[in-house]
Amino acid sequence: MSMQQKFYWLFGGILGLLTLASLIGWIMHRQVHRRGGSPTVDNLNARVRAWWVMVAIIAVNFFLGKNATVVLFAIASAFALREFVTLTPTRPGDHLPLVVCFYVLLPVQYWLIADGWYNLFAIFLPVYGFLLLPVLATASGDTEDFLSRVTKLQWGLMITVYCISYAPALLLLQVPGYAGQNLLLMIYLLTVVQLSDVLQYVFGKLFGKHKIAPLVSPSKTVEGFVGGGLSAVGIGAALWWITPFTPLQAAGMSAVIVVAGFLGGLALSAVKRSLGAKDWGSMIEGHGGMLDRLDSVSFAAPVFFHFTAYFFMP
Amino acid sequence: MWLSYLLTFILRVLVGAHPRWIGSKPTTALRIYYANHTSHMDTLALWCALPGELRAKTRPVAARDYWSGAGIKSYVATRGFNVLFIDRSPDNRDRDPLAPLGEALERGESLIIFPEGTRRAQALPSPFKSGIFHLAAKFPNAELIPVYLDNLYRSMPKGTYLPVPLTCSVRFGAPLPRVADETKDAFLERARQAVVDLA
Numbered sequence A: 001m002s003m004q005q006k007f008y009w010l011f012g013g014i015l016g017l018l019t020l021a022s023l024i025g026w027i028m029h030r031q032v033h034r035r036g037g038s039p040t041v042d043n044l045n046a047r048v049r050a051w052w053v054m055v056a057i058i059a060v061n062f063f064l065g066k067n068a069t070v071v072l073f074a075i076a077s078a079f080a081l082r083e084f085v086t087l088t089p090t091r092p093g094d095h096l097p098l099v100v101c102f103y104v105l106l107p108v109q110y111w112l113i114a115d116g117w118y119n120l121f122a123i124f125l126p127v128y129g130f131l132l133l134p135v136l137a138t139a140s141g142d143t144e145d146f147l148s149r150v151t152k153l154q155w156g157l158m159i160t161v162y163c164i165s166y167a168p169a170l171l172l173l174q175v176p177g178y179a180g181q182n183l184l185l186m187i188y189l190l191t192v193v194q195l196s197d198v199l200q201y202v203f204g205k206l207f208g209k210h211k212i213a214p215l216v217s218p219s220k221t222v223e224g225f226v227g228g229g230l231s232a233v234g235i236g237a238a239l240w241w242i243t244p245f246t247p248l249q250a251a252g253m254s255a256v257i258v259v260a261g262f263l264g265g266l267a268l269s270a271v272k273r274s275l276g277a278k279d280w281g282s283m284i285e286g287h288g289g290m291l292d293r294l295d296s297v298s299f300a301a302p303v304f305f306h307f308t309a310y311f312f313m314p
Numbered sequence B: 001m002w003l004s005y006l007l008t009f010i011l012r013v014l015v016g017a018h019p020r021w022i023g024s025k026p027t028t029a030l031r032i033y034y035a036n037h038t039s040h041m042d043t044l045a046l047w048c049a050l051p052g053e054l055r056a057k058t059r060p061v062a063a064r065d066y067w068s069g070a071g072i073k074s075y076v077a078t079r080g081f082n083v084l085f086i087d088r089s090p091d092n093r094d095r096d097p098l099a100p101l102g103e104a105l106e107r108g109e110s111l112i113i114f115p116e117g118t119r120r121a122q123a124l125p126s127p128f129k130s131g132i133f134h135l136a137a138k139f140p141n142a143e144l145i146p147v148y149l150d151n152l153y154r155s156m157p158k159g160t161y162l163p164v165p166l167t168c169s170v171r172f173g174a175p176l177p178r179v180a181d182e183t184k185d186a187f188l189e190r191a192r193q194a195v196v197d198l199a
Helices: A003-033 A039-064 A066-087 A092-115 A118-138 A146-172 A182-207 A222-238 A247-274 A290-312 B002-015 B042-049 B072-081 B099-106 B131-138 B184-196
Strands: B016-021 B031-035 B058-063 B084-086 B110-113 B143-149 B168-172
Touching: A003 A039, A003 A182, A039 A066, A039 A182, A066 A092, A066 A146, A066 A182, A066 A290, A092 A118, A092 A146, A118 A146, A146 A182, A146 A290, A182 A222, A182 A247, A182 A290, A222 A247, A247 A290, B002 B016, B002 B042, B002 B072, B016 B042, B031 B042, B031 B131, B031 B184, B042 B058, B042 B072, B042 B110, B042 B143, B042 B168, B084 B099, B099 B110, B099 B131, B110 B131, B131 B184, B143 B184
Parallel strands: B016 B168, B031 B110, B031 B143, B058 B084, B058 B110
Antiparallel strands: B143 B168
């Protein structure tokens, strides 16, 4: 099968799933409508509608190719960083480092991917960004809470730009026998990580009893994680034919994605709470903000990238 | 009109400027929107937060000396978002500086004003100047709508020229009730408190 054919099969499946979800949502809406409606069902339907839009964006992007993918993720990073900075208390003295984050470091990081300069891509923010930000922050002369202010900027930049940029960076990998199909590998990552989120939510709502971290993320349950995670691993294994992996390898890589994504959601939920918010933003109806949708991607993408590079590249 | 759309688009991408109608609804009633003033983007943010059909009938008030310098700034202000200028420098004081505001209200145009007079780098507004008091007294039928702009003071603090993207919301409160025979100071403090309450 060519890459295009694989893509059509995969998206046919996803569209089928979305149609099913919309149908179930519509039936549930009709049922609860007679009893005055339910916020959970309204939220479910809002989520499904947002999924249609997100899947459409990824599908269009597939045909536009590599540079469009890089631009798409740069925009997503910018919105995620905007949400992070909005919730983080900043002072006027942080203005210069913030301007540099948005208008210099973020575009350069994504340009490095478009340019295929892997060696600099991997160290640009952890080395140069990390060292540059505190230097820029000294320019204002404001030393009040200096360390915690700089740390928050570095942290926001690493999560929302560096980590998320690993998703389009999958296009740089050169896996033998898989040349020219890396867009599918990226879509594989997004599919498994997002299905894992969705299935954990569904299993949690249906069977959830034992909370994993009641104080950090009350909606995460053992039943949700195990049921949703195993289902996502199963689907990830069944999608082996769009990856360079065998079915068993695909199951292992999916497990890596599921666990990393889960831990990302957990850690970022704690960050969010420490900043006093329930959602990162409100730009994706029903889901919250951009970072609410990408929190698991930000952890899963770099881990998936390096596992693939380590085990599948010569 | 294309310039308005372009400005609105840029502002939405940069700072969101999402309207939150907390105590009032967007209507075509004659209104004086008054807000805290912390950045160069305030005027544009508040104007963008209004529905398109209200923008055409709403004039942001700005100081002529600041905006109408030669070139692009004045073009953007007048063509892009319909600014109504007032003269605040002393040598232009041969007539009442607030006269153009009254004329606009008489034409049925709503106004956007910043009663602090100048930008402040802080979350809560400073004491108001008396212009809003005289305007309110002269136009008892105009609704005074307090507006709170959050986060913009962080996006573009005084003295900086590049905005940092931040999500900002524009909160519209309930019309300020009119109290008969109120002193100027009591009115100004009550008007300011209505903005603070939205913070």
